Amino acid sequence: IIAEPEKRDTAAAIALGAAVIAARDPQAIIAVLPSDHVILNVSGFQKVLVKAWQTAADEAAIVTIGIRPTWPSPAYGYIERGGALAAAPEGEEEPAVFEVKRFCEKPSPEVAQTFLDAGTFCWNAGMFVVSVPTLVGEFDRQAPEFAAFIRGAAERADPVEGFAALPKKSFDYAVMENAARVLNIEALFDWDDVGA
DSSP: OOOOSSOOHHHHHHHHHHHHHHHHOTTOEEEEOOSSOBOOOHHHHHHHHHHHHHHHHHSSSEEEEEEOOSSOOSSSOEEEEEEESOOOOTTOOOOOEEEEEEEEOSOOHHHHHHHHHHSOEEEEEEEEEEEHHHHHHHHHHHOHHHHHHHHGGGGOSSTTTTGGGSOOOOHHHHTGGGOSOEEEEEOOSOOBOTTO
C-alpha cells in the first residue's frame, strides 16, 4: 500500500501507481479502480475486468468501463461510443468493446440530457485498464511531467520522491479528453457511486 503524501488529484495518483508498477514490469497492464463505489455483482465485475485486461493487452488504447446512465447527471464525465470492435461469438455473453468518439467531463445538466437522449453515451466510472507503454505514451503527448515521473521510478529509492512537484490535475482533463485512442466496455454489473 502506497499512500499519496499529499493531494495532487487523479493524474498524479495514477502516475504514482504506474511508476511503482513500471519499475517492476515496464510492459505491465494496470487497472485504475476508485474505491468509493459499491459493486455487488462480483462475477460480473470480474468478467468485465478480464475483458478490459485482454483488450488493453491487444490494443494500444485506454480501456474505460462505462456505466449506463439513468439520469442526466452533471457530476460525471460522459463517454460517447462509436462502433463495436467485434461482436461476441454467438451464444457467448461477453462484454462488447466499443471505440470511443469523445469524452466530455462533467457537462451542464442540459447537455447531459442530450447525451441521455442520444442513447450512445455512458457515464465514466473512473475505471481504466491500460498498458504501461500506452499510459506513458499518452502522458508524453499531453502531460510530459507525469511520463518523466513514471520513467524515473526505477532510479528512485523512494517511490513518492518528486510526487509533490507534479501538477495538480485530474486524469480526465490531463489525458482522457484528448487521448489518442480510448475503448469502452459497458459495465455488466450493478454500480453505486457512494462517494457522491
